[in-house]
Structures are given as C-alpha cells and as structure tokens.
Amino acid sequence: MKRYLITFSYDGTHFAGFQSQPELRTVQQEIEDALCFINQKKKTPLVASGRTDAKVHALRQKAHFDLNVEITLNKLKRALNSNLSEDIHVIKVEEVESNFHARYYVKRKKYLYKMNLGEYNPLERDYVYQYNHTLNVGAMKKAIKHFKGTHDFRAFVSENSMKEECTRTIYKVSIKRNKLNRDLLEFYFEGTGFMKYQIRNMVGYLIKVGENKVKPDSVVKVIESKNRMKAGKTAPAEGLYLMDVIY
Amino acid sequence: MKRYLITFSYDGTHFAGFQSQPELRTVQQEIEDALCFINQKKKTPLVASGRTDAKVHALRQKAHFDLNVEITLNKLKRALNSNLSEDIHVIKVEEVESNFHARYYVKRKKYLYKMNLGEYNPLERDYVYQYNHTLNVGAMKKAIKHFKGTHDFRAFVSENSMKEECTRTIYKVSIKRNKLNRDLLEFYFEGTGFMKYQIRNMVGYLIKVGENKVKPDSVVKVIESKNRMKAGKTAPAEGLYLMDVIY
Numbered sequence: 001m002k003r004y005l006i007t008f009s010y011d012g013t014h015f016a017g018f019q020s021q022p023e024l025r026t027v028q029q030e031i032e033d034a035l036c037f038i039n040q041k042k043k044t045p046l047v048a049s050g051r052t053d054a055k056v057h058a059l060r061q062k063a064h065f066d067l068n069v070e071i072t073l074n075k076l077k078r079a080l081n082s083n084l085s086e087d088i089h090v091i092k093v094e095e096v097e098s099n100f101h102a103r104y105y106v107k108r109k110k111y112l113y114k115m116n117l118g119e120y121n122p123l124e125r126d127y128v129y130q131y132n133h134t135l136n137v138g139a140m141k142k143a144i145k146h147f148k149g150t151h152d153f154r155a156f157v158s159e160n161s162m163k164e165e166c167t168r169t170i171y172k173v174s175i176k177r178n179k180l181n182r183d184l185l186e187f188y189f190e191g192t193g194f195m196k197y198q199i200r201n202m203v204g205y206l207i208k209v210g211e212n213k214v215k216p217d218s219v220v221k222v223i224e225s226k227n228r229m230k231a232g233k234t235a236p237a238e239g240l241y242l243m244d245v246i247y
Numbered sequence: 248m249k250r251y252l253i254t255f256s257y258d259g260t261h262f263a264g265f266q267s268q269p270e271l272r273t274v275q276q277e278i279e280d281a282l283c284f285i286n287q288k289k290k291t292p293l294v295a296s297g298r299t300d301a302k303v304h305a306l307r308q309k310a311h312f313d314l315n316v317e318i319t320l321n322k323l324k325r326a327l328n329s330n331l332s333e334d335i336h337v338i339k340v341e342e343v344e345s346n347f348h349a350r351y352y353v354k355r356k357k358y359l360y361k362m363n364l365g366e367y368n369p370l371e372r373d374y375v376y377q378y379n380h381t382l383n384v385g386a387m388k389k390a391i392k393h394f395k396g397t398h399d400f401r402a403f404v405s406e407n408s409m410k411e412e413c414t415r416t417i418y419k420v421s422i423k424r425n426k427l428n429r430d431l432l433e434f435y436f437e438g439t440g441f442m443k444y445q446i447r448n449m450v451g452y453l454i455k456v457g458e459n460k461v462k463p464d465s466v467v468k469v470i471e472s473k474n475r476m477k478a479g480k481t482a483p484a485e486g487l488y489l490m491d492v493i494y
Contacts, residue, residue, distance in 0.1 A: 009368060009369055010369055011369045011370045011372070057370055059368075059370075086369060086372050087369045087372070088369060089367050089368070089369045091366055119336075119338055120336050121256060121306075121336070122257055122258045122333060122334045122335055122336045123256070123258045123304060123306075123374060125258070125333050125334070127370060179426065179427060180426060
C-alpha cells in the first residue's frame with residue numbers, strides 16, 4: 001500500500017461543489033470513480049485539503065489516497081486524467097509518507113477572488129463576479145489589511161460553521177488590478193485555512209466598504225462583534241479560486 | 248427608419264456559428280430574435296461584418312440593422328442585452344448613415360489565436376487550443392511574416408470558398424507569449440478580411456513549421472501553389488477570437 005498526493009485543477013461551474021453528495025455531480029466523486037477504476041474496482045477514498053463550494057474553481061487543489069497497485073507516478077497521472085472529465089485535470093502525482101494527511105498537514109492556503117468592474121464579458125461569465133457599479137477601491141485596500149493576523153472569524157463564517165473553533169491566521173492580503181485588464185480587481189488571501197463562506201463573506205464586506213456604506217476601519221469592530229449579522233452579503237461563488245495549498 | 252451599428256461579444260462555445268441555420272442555435276438568430284421583440288414583432292435582419300464558425304469567439308464583432316422605433320441608444324443597448332442569453336453581450340450601439348453597410352464597409356479585421364503549450368487548464372478548455380508537444384517558436388515567428396502583404400490565399404481557404412476571389416491583404420502579423428502566462432502563445436493577424444478557415448489553416452501550417460516538418464520559408468511556396476493540399480491541418484476553432492472590426 002502506498003500513499004499518493006495529487007495536485008489538481010478544476011472548473012467549478014458544473015459541479016455541486018467538492019464533497020460527494022448523493023445524486024449530484026461533485027469533484028470528489030469524479031476522482032473517486034477514476035481511482036476505483038484504476039484500483040481494480042476497489043472503493044478508494046480521496047482526502048482533500050478541504051472542500052470548495054459549488055461553482056468555486058481550483059487551480060492547485062491537493063488530496064491524498066492509498067493504492068495497492070504497481071504503477072509509476074507518470075502512468076498514474078495519465079490513468080487518472082484519461083478517466084476524468086475535461087473539467088478536472090491532475091497536474092502532479094507524488095508518493096508521500098504513509099502518515100501524510102492532505103487536510104491535517106496543511107500549513108497555508110492561497111485564494112484569489114476575481115471581480116470585473118468593466119463591461120460584461122460573456123467569455124468570463126463563469127470565472128469572475130460581474131459588478132456593475134463604481135467602487136472606492138482605495139477604501140477597500142485600507143479595509144482588507146484589517147483581516148491580517150490571528151482573529152476569531154465567527155462574524156464571517158456560514159451559520160453551520162459557527163459551532164466550530166473559528167480562530168484562524170491570515171498572513172497576506174491584497175487587492176490589485178489585473179496587469180492586462182485594469183477593470184479586473186483581484187483579491188488575494190493567504191492563511192492557515194478558511195472556513196465555509198469565509199472568503200466570500202470577507203469580500204462581501206469589502207464591497208460594502210467600496211460602496212462607502214461602511215468605513216474601512218469598521219472591519220475591526222465586525223471581527224470583534226463575532227456576529228454574522230454585522231458582516232453582510234456573501235459574494236458570489238464564480239469569482240473564487242483556490243490557488244494553492246502549502247504543506 | 249434608422250440604421251444602427253452594434254459592437255458585441257460572444258462566447259462561441261455553445262453556438263453552431265454566427266450565421267442562422269434551421270434547428271441550430273446561432274448568434275445571428277439570437278440577436279434577430281431580440282430585435283424582433285424590440286421592433287414590435289417585425290422580422291429585423293442583422294447584417295454582420297462577416298461570419299464566425301462554430302466555437303469561434305468574438306470580443307468586438309460588429310453588425311447593422313434598421314429600426315423604426317423611437318428609442319435612445321442607451322435604452323436600445325439595455326433592451327438588447329436583457330433579451331440576449333448570457334453568452335452574448337452588446338457593448339455599444341451607434342446610429343449610422345442609412346447607406347452604411349457592416350460587411351461592405353469593413354476596412355480591417357483583427358484576429359487572435361490562442362494556443363497553450365503548458366499544462367492543460369480545465370478552466371480554459373473552450374478558450375485555447377491545448378497543444379501537448381514542444382514547438383520551435385522561433386521558426387514559427389519567421390514563418391508568419393511571409394503571410395504579410397497582398398496574396399492569393401487560395402491554398403489556405405476552405406474548399407467552399409475556392410470559387411471566390413481569394414486575394415486579400417494582411418497588414419500585421421505576430422506571435423507573442425502572453426505576458427502573464429508564458430506558456431500561452433498568441434498569434435495575431437490584421438488584414439482587409441479573412442476567408443472561411445483561412446486563419447485556422449494559416450495557424451495549422453505554422454504549427455507544422457513549429458514541429459520542424461517544414462521550413463519557415465516554405466510558406467512562400469505554399470501560397471504560390473494555390474493548392475489547399477499543400478497547407479495541411481486546420482487548427483481547432485476554440486482558440487480563435489475575432490478581436491475587432493475597423494470601418
């Protein structure tokens with residue numbers, strides 16, 4: 001028995017999220033079906049670094065599984081890709097220690113959120129959040145800095161996650177205009193981990209700041225309130241990308 | 248009666264091309280249906296700068312039509328967009344002279360062809376041609392220059408177009424690596440007009456050059472041959488973008 005770590009990308013548009021659910025098309029189920037085929041029809045569980053929601057994309061998601069089949073890393077990569085739909089792609093296969101765990105061993109995760117402030121582009125309709133009003137981007141840049149550090153992010157998580165421990169550390173944040181398309185705003189977050197809806201809720205609050213409805217410094221108070229009602233709307237899923245997972 | 252010129256973008260993925268065809272979803276039909284609705288249920292023909300094939304994208308396609316309805320340009324733009332699917336978008340509506348013609352008045356057309364030489368990216372599967380071998384890009388850059396100028400492009404057009412006059416002028420050509428993704432090769436063509444499959448056939452021949460199967464200078468001989476059999480494969484549609492139309 002060997003443990004493998006895979007790095008893979010997917011277009012979240014036509015998935016009901018990462019995690020297997022009966023009757024729904026999910027990333028986990030697609031990959032487990034491919035693994036089952038490769039692993040002599042044996043059920044082969046996939047353990048990912050974490051879930052992503054419906055319509056959320058991943059450029060470098062990571063997951064582990066165990067196989068008892070003689071196969072080289074290159075052949076395993078090819079066998080997986082030839083059994084996966086065209087909206088999932090395995091980039092890399094590595095062998096790891098038998099105690100490696102794709103979720104527990106995560107040190108950092110990197111996310112990007114893309115938002116278009118310019119003319120609607122039909123080619124990007126599933127890949128950016130289209131926002132048709134003007135925003136005070138300067139205020140948003142001030143506000144996003146307040147998310148840095150170690151905080152109890154209870155005010156920014158989905159109701160389901162509130163019973164869990166909500167303290168996380170965010171190491172890096174930024175808002176930048178894309179170099180080739182100045183109308184495209186890119187929000188970057190790097191931290192120990194993010195809870196369900198956390199990034200989309202943080203972006204939702206930053207939009208409120210950009211609309212001049214609240215001040216940049218108010219982020220501090222909302223974090224301290226630990227009250228979901230203070231934060232506001234959840235930004236749409238299609239703008240969110242899991243960019244990388246660091247072990 | 249007023250004549251309008253519209254500038255619009257579309258994602259070609261789910262269209263059977265631009266031109267109306269019975270039983271098939273086409274860009275022309277979608278826009279004519281929207282115009283019919285706006286024009287008090289009257290059939291309203293749309294005349295575009297030219298056709299695009301199935302799966303080919305457009306960032307700034309242009310077309311004209313006539314309307315006998317009192318409506319401002321802004322309202323007409325909104326009325327069109329609210330009656331169009333999310334994979335077509337009208338960027339601009341202008342009023343033009345009653346003798347303006349969206350096809351006959353074309354001075355230049357600009358096309359881009361995108362080809363990915365790096366790892367397959369599922370998010371771009373409908374938007375770039377995925378090429379999984381190495382290419383001699385230097386040789387391709389030499390070869391593409393031979394397409395510049397006024398030539399009879401008979402060797403590079405679809406069989407259906409061969410009966411027509413095939414002389415066209417190409418003003419600008421280039422092959423560049425995308426600034427944010429060096430694995431993404433972008434072929435640019437600007438000229439008086441391009442016939443069916445012409446750009447995809449020119450790109451197909453450039454790939455043959457990049458594979459070192461033919462020399463860069465051989466482009467000259469193939470053009471002179473006026474023989475479709477000499478040119479080679481047609482590059483796939485999903486990499487092709489109509490970038491702009493100049494009047």
